[in-house]
Amino acid sequence: MNATLRRYASAAVLQVSGRLDQDTCEAFRVELMKRVEEAAREGGSVVLDLSELEYISSAGLRCFMLASREAKAQQARISVASLQPMVEEIFEISHFNLVFQVFPTVRDALAAISAEAAAAYARG
């Protein structure tokens, strides 16, 4: 599992790749919580770009849930985007699509945050 950070205006896009399961979830949890705290401090948002995420287990989903709770507590915003079909189905099966805002693309997720973030993403 790898997590790569990019910034677009006030939004942080964390691209997660590989498998997120029992073996990798703790390192990811630490990274994700750091990003949520930063986003909260800066009054911004976190978008999880899952286009490269191949698999997520219940342990991985729990990291997302912890991040969602932390984001709510700190009045930050978190969403997920660009899910591969299998991960998208796991989100639905586990009812995580009722907890997270799910966007078809990172562009859509950023557009829902701010015009500045979407424009920064368009500039590349």
Next chain:
Amino acid sequence: MRLRFWGTRGSIPVALTAADMRDRLAQALVQASGRTFATYEEAHAFASSELDFSLTHTFGGHTPCVEIDIGSDEYFVCDMGSGARPFGVHVLARQGGRPATVNVFMSHVHWDHIMGFPFFGPAYVPGTRIRIHGCHDVLEHAFRLQQSPPCFPVEFDELGAAIEFVKLEPDKPHVVSGITVTPHLQLHSGDSYGYRFEHAGKVAIYSTDSEHKLEDRAEAEAFAKFFRDADAVVFDAMYALADAISVKADWGHSSNIVGVELCQMARAKHLVLFHHEPANDDATLEGLLKEARRFEELTRTDQRLRVSAAYDGMEIDL
């Protein structure tokens, strides 16, 4: 080995309402539109073979009570939820006046798991032997307490059966009247215990009222070992995963998804979703079953895991 489910609901018994019944009847009539049935048997065959599961079954309302039938003269049963009442009727009918010997294994003593005992007919029959096994120190106290005034008109000491309480040690195999049973500590308020039953090469796991934190590798591996190669795992799947790890975290219950993951780790053959949330109607429970089956398909490696949802009256031959 045969598992017979007398009670499958969690927390509190539920029943279909009059509105539910009318709705089902109306849907059945629509599905039978244009058909004629000359006899009750013809109509019954149609209902059994052609109507949807959701019209002909309900996931049942009794709280936990699961019988393990090994073809012995003695009875083996997990928990004494409200399903213990129909189980008692079954025992009395089968015994035909002869006193029975019943071995009970208690996951814990929360009310939904003991509430059927005052209505368990064989407890009133002199000559019946009831051995209540468990790992809690408060086992006997809880059974006596619920039959103390003003809660119930018949006190525990007035019951006709000879009732014995047997303390078991967790993670140690015990042989009880020919069946090997191993209890295992589970995460639940006040603790609960799962049971691994082994007989004639077959293994059944009864694991209810158990929350799992699969991010803890040691915990996950301990349960995978406990479930290892089981022919059936009766599993607390009260919630969808998102609920189990958010608003209902630390409520002591688990989810359909975690059931699939643990059974896959353990290479178990059959997952039986159990301890259904009382707020869930049959359609919701069917939805959770379908989701668990799909999750199993998506994550399957070399071995298929069969997935069922328990309902009152269901029997599984292992």
